[in-house]
Every structure is written in structure tokens, then in C-alpha cells.
Amino acid sequence: MRIIIADDHSVVRSGFSMIINYQKDMEVVATAGDGLEAYRMVQKYEPDIILLDISMPPGESGLIATGKISQDFPDTKIIILTMYDDDEYLFHSLKNGAKGYVLKSAPDEELLDAIRSVYGGDTYVHPKMTDVLVRQFITQDDMAEDNTNPFKILSKRELEILPLVAKGYGNKEIAEKLFISVKTVEAHKSRFMDKIGLSSRPEILEYAIKKKLIEF
Numbered sequence: 001m002r003i004i005i006a007d008d009h010s011v012v013r014s015g016f017s018m019i020i021n022y023q024k025d026m027e028v029v030a031t032a033g034d035g036l037e038a039y040r041m042v043q044k045y046e047p048d049i050i051l052l053d054i055s056m057p058p059g060e061s062g063l064i065a066t067g068k069i070s071q072d073f074p075d076t077k078i079i080i081l082t083m084y085d086d087d088e089y090l091f092h093s094l095k096n097g098a099k100g101y102v103l104k105s106a107p108d109e110e111l112l113d114a115i116r117s118v119y120g121g122d123t124y125v126h127p128k129m130t131d132v133l134v135r136q137f138i139t140q141d142d143m144a145e146d147n148t149n150p151f152k153i154l155s156k157r158e159l160e161i162l163p164l165v166a167k168g169y170g171n172k173e174i175a176e177k178l179f180i181s182v183k184t185v186e187a188h189k190s191r192f193m194d195k196i197g198l199s200s201r202p203e204i205l206e207y208a209i210k211k212k213l214i215e216f
Contacts (some may be wrong), residue, residue, distance in 0.1 A: 001119050002047040006029045006065070006080070008056040012104075016051065016081075019108050026115065035060030035068075036177075038152055049115055052098075054082045054089055054212075063092050063212060064159050067093035070097020081111070088212055090129055093195050094148050096151050100124040150196075150211050158192040159213070161185060165201065166208035 005013050013031040020026045028158055029045045032038040034056040042050055048067065052062040066078050079100030080093045088152055090101055100118045102111055103126050114124040150159060157180075164174045171185045178185075198204050208214045 001026045001050055001115065002029045003046065003115070004028065004029060004041050004045060004050040005037065005048060006035070006062065007053040008033050023112060033064030035062055038065050039068055041070050042076050046073070047076055048119055049077050049079060051081045054080060054084060059191055060160065060162065061213065063096065064163065066093055066098050067096040067159065068156055079118055085128055092151065092212060099197070101129065102126055119120045125212050137166055150213060153172055158188050161188050161190050162204065163208050163214045166205040167187060167215055
């Protein structure tokens, strides 16, 4: 199994790499420090599995990267590796293509089991959070018409730009980060503000935090 690890802490990347490379059936082929780099590494190495941290400030979050990677590289299976046993993080991750959700506090054996399980075609969720999925299944009809989910109403590019606007980056800085023109940034910014009904950066910041697109 060829694996990529994406986490903003180098010590975490090193630690999990050691655990995984010790296994005869696993190999870490690359690591990344944020979602944008994770996407580029997947594009370059086409791994079987990517372990993605949800929170990777100041770069792109794992939630946004999950949606982009699952859509563009469906053969790469995504496992969220996080310290947060949070209902919304779990729902957003699975809805956007993740096949696994493992807490960093879990034993090493659980992470390895999750990797093998997801590689084999199953979905793995940390046992502590399975009750959450049951409640979600029971109430899913009530949530079917949810039109506030940014991953449903915003384009991939808008999902890239919105968190950067929320963090205070200017149009030129965003353009340089994403390798696009300033006019493209302005156009996408205008569109997502119209879609969501926002009119100022404080409103964008509040929305981004509420919808787990960024974290402070």
C-alpha cells in the first residue's frame, strides 16, 4: 500500500511514517504540510491511501482537500486523522469522500487496522463515534434539504478562496497562492458572497468558522 501523510506538524508526519514504514505491506511515499500540498502530492504519486489532518493552519484545511481529492482522484482513499471527535467534522468528512475517520489518540494498531480496512474497500470510523452515525441515519430525512452546506453550494475554487478571504488575505495574495489571476479571485469571491448572502469580511470569517472551513 502506497501512503501519503498530510499534517502541519513535522513531528507527527515523522512519527506516523515510522509506524507505517515498519509494516511489510505499507510504504509512505510522500508527506505534506497542508491541503494544497497534499493535493499536489496525490497528483504526483497517485497513492492508494492518504492520511489527512483536518486542521492545518495556515494552509488549506483537510476538509477542503478531502472534497477536491475524492473528486479528482477517486482511486486514492482518504482517511481523516484528527484529534477532534466532532460530529460536524465527521459528517463533512464522510459526505465529501473520506473513507475513514481515526483519532490521533487511538492506538497504533487501530490506525493500521483502519488503513487495511479502507484499502480493502470498507469504511472505518473510530468506535467512539459510531453512535453519531446511527443518529445521523435516523434523522437524515430531516437534513436532506440542507442548502447551507458549503460543500454542496460552492464550487471547488470558491471553497479554496473563501477560507483565504476569511483569514484576511488580499486578492493579490490569494491569486499568487492559487496561481490564478486577481480578476479570477474577484469573480469567485463575488459569486460565493452572492450565493451565501455575505457582504463583509467579518461575515465571511464567521461563516467560515461556523462551517468548519477554518479554525483559530
